[in-house]
Each structure stands twice: as C-alpha cells, then as structure tokens.
Amino acid sequence: MTKRILNVENLETAFYTDEGIVRAVDNVSFHLDEGETLAIVGESGCGKTVTSLSVLRLIPFPPGKITGGHIYYRGRDLLELKEKEMRSIRGNEISMIFQEPMTSLNPVFTVGRQIMESLVFHQNMGKNDARRRSIEMIKLVGIPTPEKCADYYPHQLSGGMRQRIMIAMALACRPQILIADEPTTALDVTVQAQILRLMTDLKEKTDTSIILITHDLGIVAQIAERVIVMYAGEVVESAEVKSIFSDPLHPYTVGLLKSLPKINEEQEKLYNIEGSVPSPKNYPKGCRFSPRCERAFEKCMTKKPGLFACNGRHVRCWLYERGDEEGGGLL
Amino acid sequence: MLAYSIRRIFQLIPVLFVISLLVFLMMHIIPGDPVKNMLGLEASKEAIEAERERLGLNDPLPTQYFRFISGAMKGDLGRSIFTKKTITQEILQRYPYTVKLAVGGTLFATVVGVLIGITCAVRRGTVTDSSLVVVSLVAVSTPSFFLALMMMLIFALNLHWLPSIGLRTPMHYILPIATLGMQSVGLIARTTRSAMLDVLNQDYIRTSRSRGIPEKVIIYCHALKNAMIPVITVVGLRFGGLLAGSTLVETVFSIPGIGRYLVDGVLKRDFPVVQGTVLVLAFSFVVVNMIVDLLYAVVDPRIKYE
Amino acid sequence: MDSQVFKRFIKNKATIGGSAILFLFLAMAVLGPVLCAYDPNRIDLTSVYQPPSAEHILGTDNLGRDTFSRLVIGARISLLVSFVGTIVGSFLGMILGVTAGYFGGKIDSVISRFVDLLLAFPGLLLAIVVVAILGNGIPNTMAAIAFYSIPYIARMVRGIVITLKDSEYVQACRVMGASDSRIIITHIIPNSMSQIIVNTTLNLGTAILTASSLSFLGLGVTPPNPEWGAMLSQGREVIRYFPLAAIVPGVAITLVVMSFSIVGDGLRDALDPKLKNN
Numbered sequence: 001m002t003k004r005i006l007n008v009e010n011l012e013t014a015f016y017t018d019e020g021i022v023r024a025v026d027n028v029s030f031h032l033d034e035g036e037t038l039a040i041v042g043e044s045g046c047g048k049t050v051t052s053l054s055v056l057r058l059i060p061f062p063p064g065k066i067t068g069g070h071i072y073y074r075g076r077d078l079l080e081l082k083e084k085e086m087r088s089i090r091g092n093e094i095s096m097i098f099q100e101p102m103t104s105l106n107p108v109f110t111v112g113r114q115i116m117e118s119l120v121f122h123q124n125m126g127k128n129d130a131r132r133r134s135i136e137m138i139k140l141v142g143i144p145t146p147e148k149c150a151d152y153y154p155h156q157l158s159g160g161m162r163q164r165i166m167i168a169m170a171l172a173c174r175p176q177i178l179i180a181d182e183p184t185t186a187l188d189v190t191v192q193a194q195i196l197r198l199m200t201d202l203k204e205k206t207d208t209s210i211i212l213i214t215h216d217l218g219i220v221a222q223i224a225e226r227v228i229v230m231y232a233g234e235v236v237e238s239a240e241v242k243s244i245f246s247d248p249l250h251p252y253t254v255g256l257l258k259s260l261p262k263i264n265e266e267q268e269k270l271y272n273i274e275g276s277v278p279s280p281k282n283y284p285k286g287c288r289f290s291p292r293c294e295r296a297f298e299k300c301m302t303k304k305p306g307l308f309a310c311n312g313r314h315v316r317c318w319l320y321e322r323g324d325e326e327g328g329g330l331l
Numbered sequence: 332m333l334a335y336s337i338r339r340i341f342q343l344i345p346v347l348f349v350i351s352l353l354v355f356l357m358m359h360i361i362p363g364d365p366v367k368n369m370l371g372l373e374a375s376k377e378a379i380e381a382e383r384e385r386l387g388l389n390d391p392l393p394t395q396y397f398r399f400i401s402g403a404m405k406g407d408l409g410r411s412i413f414t415k416k417t418i419t420q421e422i423l424q425r426y427p428y429t430v431k432l433a434v435g436g437t438l439f440a441t442v443v444g445v446l447i448g449i450t451c452a453v454r455r456g457t458v459t460d461s462s463l464v465v466v467s468l469v470a471v472s473t474p475s476f477f478l479a480l481m482m483m484l485i486f487a488l489n490l491h492w493l494p495s496i497g498l499r500t501p502m503h504y505i506l507p508i509a510t511l512g513m514q515s516v517g518l519i520a521r522t523t524r525s526a527m528l529d530v531l532n533q534d535y536i537r538t539s540r541s542r543g544i545p546e547k548v549i550i551y552c553h554a555l556k557n558a559m560i561p562v563i564t565v566v567g568l569r570f571g572g573l574l575a576g577s578t579l580v581e582t583v584f585s586i587p588g589i590g591r592y593l594v595d596g597v598l599k600r601d602f603p604v605v606q607g608t609v610l611v612l613a614f615s616f617v618v619v620n621m622i623v624d625l626l627y628a629v630v631d632p633r634i635k636y637e
Numbered sequence: 638m639d640s641q642v643f644k645r646f647i648k649n650k651a652t653i654g655g656s657a658i659l660f661l662f663l664a665m666a667v668l669g670p671v672l673c674a675y676d677p678n679r680i681d682l683t684s685v686y687q688p689p690s691a692e693h694i695l696g697t698d699n700l701g702r703d704t705f706s707r708l709v710i711g712a713r714i715s716l717l718v719s720f721v722g723t724i725v726g727s728f729l730g731m732i733l734g735v736t737a738g739y740f741g742g743k744i745d746s747v748i749s750r751f752v753d754l755l756l757a758f759p760g761l762l763l764a765i766v767v768v769a770i771l772g773n774g775i776p777n778t779m780a781a782i783a784f785y786s787i788p789y790i791a792r793m794v795r796g797i798v799i800t801l802k803d804s805e806y807v808q809a810c811r812v813m814g815a816s817d818s819r820i821i822i823t824h825i826i827p828n829s830m831s832q833i834i835v836n837t838t839l840n841l842g843t844a845i846l847t848a849s850s851l852s853f854l855g856l857g858v859t860p861p862n863p864e865w866g867a868m869l870s871q872g873r874e875v876i877r878y879f880p881l882a883a884i885v886p887g888v889a890i891t892l893v894v895m896s897f898s899i900v901g902d903g904l905r906d907a908l909d910p911k912l913k914n915n
C-alpha cells in the first residue's frame with residue numbers, strides 16, 4: 001500500500017489587512033502519497049500560493065496567519081513544531097519552487113553559492129563538498145557548463161535558466177516533497193515544455209512527491225496523477241486526473257475544461273467562464289461559485305454546500321447532494 | 332575590477348580640472364580688493380598697487396590661473412596674506428585632524444545607524460521600532476554644535492569623565508566623534524530601515540526562508556547585502572558632509588582642523604587660504620565619491636565594469 | 638490641498654504635533670515685537686545671567702538682555718532667512734529642472750552635469766563658499782541657502798518632468814498645437830507642484846540647520862542680531878557658568894528642524910499614500 005506522506009486537514013489561513021480580513025484559504029483538506037504528483041488548479045487569486053506557503057509555514061506575519069487546521073507530515077503536525085524544527089524541514093524535506101524565477105534568486109550572490117547554502121546548513125557539508133554537489137545539481141538540471149554557471153550571478157541568466165537553478169536548489173538536499181508553484185507560468189512556451197520534462201525526469205530519478213500548482217489544465221494532464229480544484233479559497237473538487245478530464249463534476253471544473261483550447265477540434269472562440277472571482281473580503285452567502293454558475297438554483301444562493309462524496313470523488317456542489325452521503329470534508 | 336578602478340581614477344582628471352578652475356574663478360569674483368583689505372583703510376593707492384603687482388594680481392587671469400594650477404600640482408598653494416605661512420604646510424598639519432574626525436564619525440554613524448535600522452526593520456511596528464524611529468528623528472534634527480556643547484557640558488564639565496577640548500589623547504576623540512556622527516546615525520538608521528523593509532519583502536528572501544536558512548543569516552547576510560546599496564550612497568554623502576561639518580565640532584572643541592582654518596580664512600578674507608582649503612576639500616569629496624562608486628561595484632554584481 | 642489629502646494629513650498624530658510646534662514658532666515670528674516685553678538688544682548690566690523668573694521667562698544673557706525677546710526676534714530672523722533662501726532656491730531649481738527635463742539634449746546634459754557637481758559637495762561647504770564670495774549678513778545668508786537648495790530641487794523636478802513629458806496628455810496637447818511654454822505652465826508645473834512642496838518643506842529644516850551653522854561659525858547672521866545660531870555661539874562662551882544661554886536657542890533649532898521634517902514626511906504620505914514607508 002502507498003504511504004501517505006502529507007495530510008492537510010481543514011487548513012485556514014487569513015490576512016488581517018487594513019481593508020478587512022482576507023480568508024485566503026478556507027477549510028482546505030488534501031493529502032499526498034509517496035511518489036505521487038498532485039496538481040492544484042484554479043484561477044488566479046483562489047489561494048494556491050497561500051496554501052503552499054502555509055504548508056511551509058512561510059505566511060508573512062503580519063498580516064497573514066494560519067488560523068486553523070493541521071498539516072501532518074509523516075505523522076507530525078507541522079503547525080505544532082518549533083520554528084527551529086520547522087527550519088530543518090524547509091528546503092531539506094519539503095522544498096518549494098516559486099512562481100517568479102526572475103525575482104526569486106538573490107541578486108548579490110552567485111547561483112552556486114545559493115545552492116551550496118542549503119547543503120551547508122542542512123547536511124553539514126564542507127565548502128568543497130557542497131560546491132561539488134551544487135555543480136552536480138546544476139548539471140542534473142541540464143545546464144551545459146555547470147562549473148561556469150555556478151559562478152554566474154542571477155542577472156546573467158535567462159528566466160528559464162533561473163528556474164532550472166531554482167529546481168537545482170530545491171532538489172539539492174533530496175527533499176521528500178517538492179512544491180512547485182506555477183513553475184512555468186512566467187516562461188515562454190518552449191522553455192515551459194523543457195522545464196516540465198525536466199521535472200518529470202527528475203521525479204522518476206529521485207522519487208520525490210510533487211505538489212504542482214498551476215492554472216493550466218494542459219500541464220495537469222501531462223504529469224499529474226490526482227487533481228484538486230480550488231475556487232475562492234476552497235477545494236471544490238478532487239479526483240483522479242483521468243476522471244476529471246473524462247467526467248468533470250463541479251460546474252466550475254466543467255467551465256475550466258471547456259476553456260481549454262483543443263488542438264484537434266475546430267473552435268470558433270475560446271470558452272470563458274462569465275463573471276470574475278469574488279473578492280475574498282466578501283464572499284457570496286451560499287456557494288461561492290453560484291453567481292457565475294450556469295446550473296445554480298435557489299439553494300445554491302442561500303446555503304453553502306459541503307463536500308459530497310460521489311463515485312469515489314469529492315465535490316462541493318448541491319447538484320451532487322444525493323450522489324452519495326456527506327464526505328465531511330475529509331478526502 | 333582593477334581595470335575598472337583605474338579607468339575611474341583617470342576619469343577624475345577632467346573633473347579635478349574643472350573644479351580647480353571653478354575654485355580659482357570663484358576667488359576672483361570676490362567683491363572688494365583683498366589687498367586693500369589686507370593693508371588697511373589708510374594704505375596709499377601706490378602701496379596697494381605695488382602690493383598687487385608683487386602678488387601678481389595685475390596679470391591677466393589665464394596667467395594667474397596657470398600659476399595657480401602649476402603651483403598646486405607641485406603641492407604649492409601659495410602663502411597666507413596675513414600670516415605669510417605656506418598654506419600647504421598649514422593644511423598638511425590640520426588635515427589629519429579633520430580626516431580622523433570624519434572617518435571616526437562615519438564609522439560610528441554607520442555601525443550604530445545600520446544596527447538601529449536593522450532592529451527597526453526586523454521589529455517593525457513594535458514599541459522598539461517606534462522609539463528608535465523617534466530617537467533617529469531627534470538625532471537627525473539636533474544641530475551638531477548644540478549636541479557638542481551639551482555633551483561637553485555633561486560629560487566633560489560636570490561629570491569630568493572626558494576631556495573637554497583639544498585632541499591630544501584617544502579619550503579626546505570620543506566626544507567630537509560622537510557629536511559629529513550623531514546626525515548621520517539618524518540618517519543612516521532611517522535609510523537602513525526603509526531599505527531593509529523593502530528587501531525583506533522581496534521574493535528572494537522568501538526563497539531563502541523556504542530553504543530553511545536561519546533567520547539571522549537571512550537578515551545579516553542575505554538581506555543586509557542587498558540593503559547596503561542605498562546605505563552606501565548615504566554613508567558616502569555623509570562622509571563628505573562630515574568633512575565639512577567637522578568645522579562646527581572643531582569650533583566647539585577647539586580642534587585645529589582644516590575646517591576651522593577655512594572659516595578663519597573666510598572671516599579674515601584671506602583669499603589664498605580659502606582657495607587652497609576649498610580646493611583640498613573639493614578634491615577630497617571627489618575622491619570619496621569615486622570610492623563610493625567602486626564600493627557599489629563590490630556590493631552589487633549587477634553594476635557592470637564598463 | 639483637496640479634502641482627501643487633508644484628511645490623510647490630519648490622521649497622523651505626529652504630523653499634528655509637528656504642525657502645532659511650527660505654528661507656534663511661526664506665530665512668534667509673525668507677532669514678533671508684540672510678544673516682547675523688552676527690546677531684544679537692550680543691555681542691562683545690572684541683571685546679567687538671570688535664571689528664568691516672572692520678569693524674564695527664559696532669563697537674561699551675559700549682557701542682561703532678555704532671552705525670550707531674543708528668541709522671538711531670533712525666530713523671525715531664522716525663519717525668514719530659511720524661508721526666503723529655500724523658496725528662492727526651489728524656484729531657481731525648478732526652472733533649471735524643468736528646462737533640463739523638458740528640452741533634453743545638450744541643455745539637459747549641461748544642466749545635469751552642473752547639478753551633479755553641486756550635489757557632490759556638502760551643503761554646508763557650498764554655503765560657506767557663497768559667504769566667502771559675498772561676505773556675511775542676512776541677505777547673503779539667504780543667498781547661501783538658496784544656492785545649496787538649487788541642485789536637490791533641480792534633480793527631482795527634472796525626473797518628474799521627464800516622465801510627465803511622455804504622458805499621453807502632454808502628447809495630446811502637443812498634437813493640438815500648444816506651445817512649449819503653455820504646456821509647461823498649464824501641465825508640467827502644476828503636476829510637479831506637490832512633490833516640490835514636499836521637498837521644499839523638508840529642505841526648510843535643513844536650511845534652518847545650515848543658516849544657524851553659518852551663524853554659529855560667525856559667517857552668517859552676525860551679532861548683535863539674535864539669530865539662533867549666533868545666540869548659541871555667544872552661549873558657547875559662557876557654557877561653563879550659564880548653560881541656559883546655549884540651551885534655549887539649541888532646543889528651539891532642534892524643535893523647528895524636527896517639526897519641518899515631520900510635517901514634510903506627513904505631507905508626502907498624505908499626497909501620495911502609495912509611497913508611504915510600508
């Protein structure tokens with residue numbers, strides 16, 4: 001049986017801003033098995049980044065704060081750990097790649113030094129060993145002249161190169177979990193494909209579990225095994241990749257899939273979900289998707305749907321109320 | 332880097348030339364006749380004319396400038412109209428005091444200011460932050476000569492912990508350096524605070540945190556090195572400011588520095604003295620600015636050596 | 638100042654405090670002689686070095702002159718010198734900055750070089766040099782202040798003008814055949830005004846410092862005029878026996894300088910909340 005490596009239960013993260021409380025992540029639960037690739041998809045602003053930062057306890061305080069829930073990593077609740085214990089997990093057992101490769105590397109240090117640092121801190125490596133290993137990592141992410149590249153400063157590298165360095169950095173300590181937050185959004189299409197291939201290759205080699213955050217369902221189809229769909233800070237659907245594509249349940253998921261460009265079909269114009277994401281400062285009263293939902297009925301506007309189990313999947317929508325018994329939020 | 336530094340040094344030559352020309356011209360547009368001033372109101376027209384001739388003041392301006400600049404290049408800045416002493420020697424005697432005060436004041440201000448700035452940024456929004464912000468504001472606003480007088484009153488005249496005037500022993504340096512540096516402490520603290528706040532919000536700091544780097548290392552190494560870029564600008568400017576501001580502190584503590592020499596020159600309308608001191612000070616600022624430029628290149632790899 | 642800006646301005650407690658102190662000193666300066674029970678230069682050798690009392694609120698100095706009266710008249714001189722100096726300097730700086738930024742090219746590079754050169758020197762030295770050329774006295778101190786304020790404002794205005802010049806509005810004006818001077822007067826200057834005001838306010842504090850430094854050195858406003866720096870310079874001579882003579886003008890300078898800095902920062906935050914320091 002596969003082992004469950006990460007289990008997030010009822011996670012809640014809020015930002016206390018001057019304009020009011022922003023509940024960016026609201027009662028989110030999901031899990032990750034060893035060696036698995038889980039995708040988190042959803043429109044911009046639905047709380048994907050905040051969810052992953054919460055897992056690493058990197059929410060900037062103030063204004064942000066994790067206000068509830070549990071994050072079990074190998075049975076231990078990360079939210080209970082001391083800052084120092086948490087630090088020995090960050091970058092060592094769980095690492096993260098960020099959305100913005102252009103600004104995520106420190107401009108005043110060489111990239112080699114930045115990769116070395118985690119090795120020195122986490123694995124007590126000496127300078128020389130750490131450097132040797134950094135060069136190995138740079139080579140592993142497919143940069144042709146690793147020795148030279150190690151002495152480059154970030155501004156001397158292109159966006160794609162920087163993202164490769166970020167991956168090298170994240171994988172240097174052979175983490176158990178890699179959280180990749182839209183690793184390719186900021187890159188152009190050809191580079192995107194290279195980076196994705198690199199990630200899948202490396203995953204095979206190192207057997208890391210991956211949480212891949214994206215709003216691109218095309219990428220999900222390529223590399224993920226399971227998907228959770230987020231909307232307005234909540235999980236609205238979770239399922240195997242195959243079933244999501246063949247039989248999406250939640251109207252939002254259906255909309256997302258319809259808006260995907262299809263190469264083999266003639267399309268007049270791309271489908272677009274009407275309306276826009278509600279502001280986290282005042283969510284609609286009932287189902288958060290109801291104002292934009294084509295199939296919404298009265299109940300949707302007034303009462304918030306729970307997470308219902310349906311054909312072995314979970315979906316937050318009144319349409320599936322009778323599909324199965326209430327799932328209780330646990331996936 | 333070496334090539335870059337050498338090129339920067341060569342770039343100084345035209346700047347220094349322009350400055351020497353400006354200083355020279357400035358002293359020759361001074362209204363009133365310095366010779367008349369020197370010889371007193373009763374001096375006869377002939378005596379004045381003879382003295383002017385002797386000092387070479389009747390030669391055409393280009394000739395005078397050429398004499399000035401060729402002398403300056405040989406290290407000869409002429410003689411004081413009143414004391415007749417050679418200005419170069421006077422300056423050589425006094426300049427070290429001023430430089431020591433300015434260097435000391437800058438070091439003091441930088442160390443204390445940067446520490447305060449970091450503390451504020453890290454504890455932003457707390458009582459520590461707001462009280463240090465107030466302290467910085469008071470430090471920036473207090474005139475150095477007033478602070479100098481008060482410190483002298485308290486620590487030298489009342490408590491007798493420190494000597495009050497002169498610069499004979501290391502103890503003598505404490506009060507002048509502290510008072511000279513205090514305004515800059517405030518400025519550097521403010522700059523460091525806002526630079527650190529800015530840097531701590533950057534994505535790359537989040538990356539460092541996500542890699543489990545200890546917070547101390549992140550603040551004092553990763554963030555500080557980035558925040559130093561604007562701080563260096565201020566420190567450089569302040570060092571220049573302190574070379575000039577030293578004048579005030581020299582006055583309070585009766586220190587025979589170059590600043591006091593300049594002021595006495597101005598007060599007596601001893602124009603060769605003013606010309607010589609201003610030239611030396613101006614050269615110092617230009618050199619300081621160059622050093623600051625070189626420091627940028629050390630701290631920030633994005634600055635290309637071109 | 639529209640009401641939004643004003644609301645933001647008075648929301649900040651520090652700015653209110655700073656404005657109150659400034660207002661107090663300004664009132665002192667404006668009312669001047671009305672507040673003085675004594676002629677600030679009246680010498681009374683029978684009552685020298687008096688501590689504060691009902692007759693002399695802040696005591697008397699080495700010549701028996703009433704310190705409070707001298708402080709009031711000193712406020713007049715110090716504030717006048719800094720205001721005139723800074724405003725003239727800002728005006729000249731604005732002209733230079735607009736010229737450089739708007740016309741660009743050779744004019745810009747000459748002006749910018751000059752401004753950069755001036756900025757390389759500390760304000761106090763520039764001020765001393767001006768006094769060396771012109772001699773001391775109240776008008777010359779004003780000139781010194783004006784001269785060293787020029788480069789700061791010029792550089793800032795040049796930056797603003799360069800961005801404004803390419804704005805769609807200005808482009809449209811140009812297409813419609815508006816002349817350069819019209820564009821500058823109706824669009825460029827009004828749009829850079831708020832920043833000029835903020836920076837001028839901040840410079841006023843520095844101006845007070847510089848003016849009093851000059852006077853302290855004997856280079857600015859000279860005794861018996863009760864300029865604050867000059868008062869401090871006299872106080873210095875008796876610091877051992879009668880520190881009050883130095884403390885009164887010193888505290889006055891510090892308070893005013895601090896208030897200008899607080900009010901300047903407050904104005905900046907009120908005019909452009911985005912710039913606010915986090």
Ligand SMILES: Nc1ncnc2c1ncn2[C@@H]1O[C@H](COP(=O)(O)OP(=O)(O)OP(=O)(O)O)[C@@H](O)[C@H]1O
Nearest residue numbers: 015017022024043044045046047048049050051280
């Ligand atoms: N520091 C913060 N202060 C206040 N609100 C924040 C902060 N960070 C995030 N939020 C809010 O949290 C919500 C979720 O943001 P998040 O960055 O997780 O979105 P996302 O799904 O990653 O979007 P994207 O696809 O654009 O990256 C947003 O509404 C945002 O306004």
Ligand SMILES: [Mg+2]
Nearest residue numbers: 048049099181
């Ligand atoms: Mg995101």
